[in-house]
Amino acid sequence: MSASAPRKILIASQGDETRWKEAMTTRLPDATIYTQDEDYNPAEIDYALLWKQPQGMIKNLENIRAIFSLGAGVEHVLSAPSLPEDVPIIRLEDAGMAQQMIEYHIYATLHFMRDFDHYLRHEKEGDWHPHDVAEISDFRVGVMGLGALGAAVATSLSNLGFHVSGWSRRMKAIENVATFAGDETLDEFLGQSDILICLLPRTRQTEGLLDSARLSKLPANAAIINASRGTAIVEEDLLRLVDTGHLRGAFLDVARNEPLPKGHPFWNHPKIRLTPHIAAATRIGPAVDQIADNIDRLEKGETPAGLVDRDTGY
Secondary structure, eight states, X not given: OOTTSOOEEEEEESSOHHHHHHHHHHHOTTSEXXXXXXXXXXXXXXXXXEESOOTTOGGGOTTOOEEEESSSOOHHHHTSTTOOTTSOEEOOSOTTHHHHHHHHHHHHHHXXXXXXXXXXXXXXXXXXXXXXXOOGGGOEEXXXXXXXXXXXXXXXXXXXXXXXXXXXXXXXXXXXXXXXXSGGGHHHHHHTOSEEEEOOOOOTTTTTOBOHHHHTTSOTTEEEEEOSOGGGBOHHHHHHHHHTTSEEEEEESOOSSSSOOTTOTTTTOTTEEEOOSOSOOOOXXXXXXXXXXXXXXXXXXXXXXXXXXXXXXX
């Protein structure tokens, strides 16, 4: 297909497909855009915009030129049956999510740094019990996952005065953030993280990465914040370490199974705070601009931003 030929784009999302279609039509008025419930020929689709699409949909898109994830994660695409080996998969790199992630993690980090977790328990007990105010520079924050969102969170917390380090599979350089890379440095990184922030993607390597052995490497009375993927943490191990007192508590936006099932021990646990996967939502306007720009790059033979490496899963 030449760059001037009409593009045919499919949107299949658990979100508001109508708003996505309206925004894409405004941004690419010459394209023909379908939602999954409309009448379309799968063989004619050039580009697919997907978020938790129906099982088996991708295998019918036999002439697809690229697949775009409508969120930061791409596991819903990589795990699809009959995924073509040569089709580019492109993730959103920010799309308005970075600022939201920064806000969420400042709130969650201050929850522990300023002892608000203790005050919540004191409040329920009717106990007027002031604590000394800690020095922000005394709190060592470790950020696992230094992609676009992790790097933004690490930089913002460093700018607030926290002592920040970061860990990733590959070495990254971030101003005023001490960085670690690879499995051989993970224990050292964990050992100096009074507050551990998990912003890892969901991959085979991160599945259950934070188990009892790894969580035990955290300093005594450390806390954990997870707003990435619930599969990174072994929930039973986290609960045990919180209940035995090694970990101070957890601030969780994600769970292995969502929505979190009724009766799950995280509900009403005095040392665990929960939010329903709201740390950062995709902003349709910035996302559509990013997708349209990447379609133009692809049709010019250029490398798109956010191209996924299938070997690493991100």
